[in-house]
Amino acid sequence: MSRATFKRDMEYLRERLQSPITWDRDAGGYRFEAVAPQAAHTLPGLWFSCGELHALLVAHQVLGEIAPGVLAVHVAPLQERLAGLLGDASGGSAAEVRQRVRLLSTTRRATQPRFFAEVAAGLLERRRSELDAWNRRRDEVNTRTVSPQRLTHYRDNWYLDAWCHWRRGLRSFSLDTLRRVRLLPASAIDMRESALDAHYASAYGIFGGRQRAWAVLRFAAERARWVASERWHPEQKSEFMPDGDYRLRVPYGDERELRMDILRHGRHVRVEGPPALRRRVAGEAAALADLYARDG
Template identity: 30%
Template sequence: MRASSPKIGERTVRADISFLKDRFQAPIKVSREKGYHYTDREWRLPTIPLTKGELFALTLGARMLEAYAGSAYAPQLRSAIGRLAQRLPEQEWLDLQQLADERLIFRAGAETHLDWEIWQRLEDACREKRRVWMRYRTASRGDQVSERELDPYLLHIYRGTNPYVIGWCHKRQEVRWFRVDRILALKTLPETFEIDPTFDPKAHLAMIFQHEAGGIPRQVRIWFDAQTAPFIRERRWHPTQVIEENPDGSLILRITVRGMNDVKRWVLGYGRGARVLEPPDLVDMMRQEICEMSRQYVDEEP
């Protein structure tokens, strides 16, 4: 390693060597016999130069994804982060791991039982645009099991813990969502497909409140009392949301979404602090649900 080229000065070479040693801990020594040389013939320049801060951010991202998306990606994440960490001094890497493990803790809600093999097959099917056959359990119909063929458009992890595959359902002849952890069996079929050119993933997701994809987009207005309103103001619940403030501290949240069942369940979570104003059919759904709930709280034992 000598500055023999007339286009490269000795000062430039020395600066480059110092950079390699300081930034990448390159095992470079100098001697009269060999000049500048690597003491470790197996050492290679990292293909992805990362700072300590960048590697820490990746480590946190891995912890977060593992916490919220489950253990499906855990082995791959740990392997990738470990390889990237090889360029850091061992003690610095141990310090980063300790900080990530003990000072920043991510906790998800209820865990799902995700079959990693099914998830991987869906990833491959999305990438290769291959149709799949599946046996699916529908929780809202008393765990009824059905068989379907699906053109999987994309995978979507909602709120970090709910894994969905979104695609064209040949049984229903429309774009539908399916919880991946409710797929009991999956086969990749030889048929290929093309994604509907009118399907825009971002626009599709923007019209859904949580994960109910059926129906046409409709405006929903919900009133929240003054005690509940601060909890509504502090978040952006939907891309279409508009908040109307009232003089008494209450507010009205306006959103445009497709499914009403998810909205109903969400509003019920705020108890008497929330009231649906429109559309009329959602108001009726709320009344019916509240009446049926009240019957469950009579003095008689169930």
């Protein structure tokens, strides 16, 4: 082969396939660098399943929407790598994949770029941050001092998971509600990974919190055809009933997001328990019916 072809192939192996190729001065040539047996390198056959391709597309899209700033130096190489993998998966280019495969989002909220950069800076530099956060429910702005723990992308929106020094507990702040962010000189408190997982992953949705109860939902047979294939929570439990209905049990701590997901199914779902959740969902349904009754 020509020298130019050799250089191109070497670059492809190193940059695209992450092959540990090094120059061996004694042997006068290139070789694979010695690695531990458990980390042995193999040349992949780049065949992606439907789920893997979807994950690549989502990751590429999410990274592309992060505004330039503190993460740019970290995001750009990763996005380039993802683009290369998408091109390999399709036999063409990442641009061709993006043109042919569409990912639509319906509930994304706009986030001011400068706050994303400042929040990310506090997170990565492990510094406490002072936030002015708008509370949607009470329509008021509160100032909080927090120790940032994680940035979470959930249902097409960004959230900061942090230890709130005012509330003395873990809280999540939607980035689009932040009105001011100021990095403080004090170091952030570091929470154990297990503590974060126990708080944010043990119960339903972004409102998480520690698990307080199990919601028992019974879906009509018709709606079960859709809901049975949905994953509401990693620890959910489900069963089909003799009459074709579908019973789903999910743990929750804060019920706000759970109520919204229940109500979107309308008359096709009944809350069987616990009684407090059943009463609140029934109250929402009655208020909705009353609203339409007043409108005539």
